[in-house]
Amino acid sequence: MIGDVLTSSILFEALRKNYPESELHYLIYPHTKPVVEHNPFIDKIIEYDSEIGKDAIKFLKFLKLIRKESYSAVIDIYSKISSAIIAKYSGAPLRLGFHKHYTQPFYTRTFNYKDVPETKAGLAIENRMQLLKAFGKNFPRELKPKLYISSKEKGSFRKKLVKQGVDFDQPLIMCGVLGSSSIKTYPKNYMASLLDTLIKEKTNGQILFNYLPWQKTQAQDIYNQCNSKTQSRIFIDIYEKSLKGFIMNCANCDLYFGNEGGAANIMKALNKPTFSIHSPQIKKNYWAIYENGKNNRSVHLEDYSSIVFKKTTNNVDLKPEYFSKELLKFMHFNLKNPNQRGANKEIS
Structure with missing residues (x-):
């Protein structure tokens, strides 16, 4: 989980360079926060406690908070049922995730996991970066995760x-x-x-x-x-x-x-x-x-x-x-x- 959150943070650097005026938020589990603290490309960190998903009322309140943000795009690297529901309920016109038969209806566009890496960055990096193709701009194929301490x-x-x-x-x-x-x-x-x-x-x-x-x-x-x-x-x-x-x-x-x-x-x-x-x-x-x-x-x-x-x-x-x-x-x-x-x- 920690490695996933850290690795996914590369998307913020890529997005910031192409959309310098954009506001970028990162939804993460609280215990992973230290790996993205002080990251200059992230404007806001939203913490999602796993207990929220176990309580229908709390989960509904959380979904309403997400919807109020009025996101123009949501990228769901996790691509699980819970995160897919959050993505769908956000109301964002562009919702990106990985192709899975049980979550595909929640997104506007999905991507298949790559099997063979094209760079030395490895598949964990390349699979994440490919989701940015949906924005139609010239993004790099890979970026290296960084910690800012x-x-x-x-x-x-x-x-x-x-x-x-x-x-x-x-x-x-x-x-x-x-x-x-x-x-x-x-x-x-x-x-x-x-x-x-x-x-x-x-x-x-x-x-x-x-x-x-x-x-x-x-x-x-x-x-x-x-x-x-x-x-x-x-x-x-x-x-x-x-x-x-x-x-x-x-x-x-x-x-x-x-x-x-x-x-x-x-x-x-x-x-x-x-x-x-x-x-x-x-x-x-x-x-x-x-x-x-x-x-x-x-x-x-x-x-x-x-x-x-x-x-x-x-x-x-x-x-x-x-x-x-x-x-x-x-x-x-x-x-x-x-x-x-x-x-x-x-x-x-």
């Missing part, structure tokens, strides 16, 4: 990390040790093995763990499987419960390594190098955003095996030895010169 807030969290023992004269790595679900998670023993290899070769690396609050026990299990030297380089007690806090910690890291997901998308939007491990059940070409093999790199079982996995398959066997050398090469390239580490969009 306060330099003051970043500095505040940097000081906090220093107090917690982080040494910024040494590389700081954000590790996505767990995915958002079991099928999106690289096996824990494999992850521990990769961390041991990483620290063995890059002894001055410092590691922060990223995981969801309910995954703390699993994260601790991965930590326990690491050898003592690796454990000494992991700040297991540094954890930000809020998305805003996590973003600020990411902004103070040098790169990302771990499971593909929202954390990797956040790091890319901060212009930080990423090395992501894809789940076999998800097509790599969808979320492999802006990969060049150097600053952004990802691996998928299909890179090393011709086996095609079905979505119901849980037995993943993307062994560490398949790509450990690639990971180390990525680390050495992106951490060799502290002065060349990724920068991010900051506001004063």
Whole structure:
């Protein structure tokens, strides 16, 4: 969800450049707000609490508020029943969404999902950008998602990390040790093995763990499987419960390594190098955003095996030895010169 909201924000930059006088609103879930705060292309953020959709009266009141905005166009990236109803009730003469038989009647024009990317941006970017064709103007095929953060807030969290023992004269790595679900998670023993290899070769690396609050026990299990030297380089007690806090910690890291997901998308939007491990059940070409093999790199079982996995398959066997050398090469390239580490969009 977080990655979806962040990625969809590219549409605002594209629309603003073609319609500089337009007023652009973004309807999002409240918990995703930190990834679009301070975005200069968004005029208004409308928060939609999921509880609203569970109460008919509250939902009707919300629909009336949307209708009062008198939108000339609505773009529904979500394209689910609930969002399609909102789009239809808005009364906008132009309503765009993705082609699905059960929501098509709610839109004035729909688009099919692309199967093959045409650029290095990846399908997640290209599928969104194609909806802008409905406006009939010359929009780019791709744009890169960006996070706009306060330099003051970043500095505040940097000081906090220093107090917690982080040494910024040494590389700081954000590790996505767990995915958002079991099928999106690289096996824990494999992850521990990769961390041991990483620290063995890059002894001055410092590691922060990223995981969801309910995954703390699993994260601790991965930590326990690491050898003592690796454990000494992991700040297991540094954890930000809020998305805003996590973003600020990411902004103070040098790169990302771990499971593909929202954390990797956040790091890319901060212009930080990423090395992501894809789940076999998800097509790599969808979320492999802006990969060049150097600053952004990802691996998928299909890179090393011709086996095609079905979505119901849980037995993943993307062994560490398949790509450990690639990971180390990525680390050495992106951490060799502290002065060349990724920068991010900051506001004063």
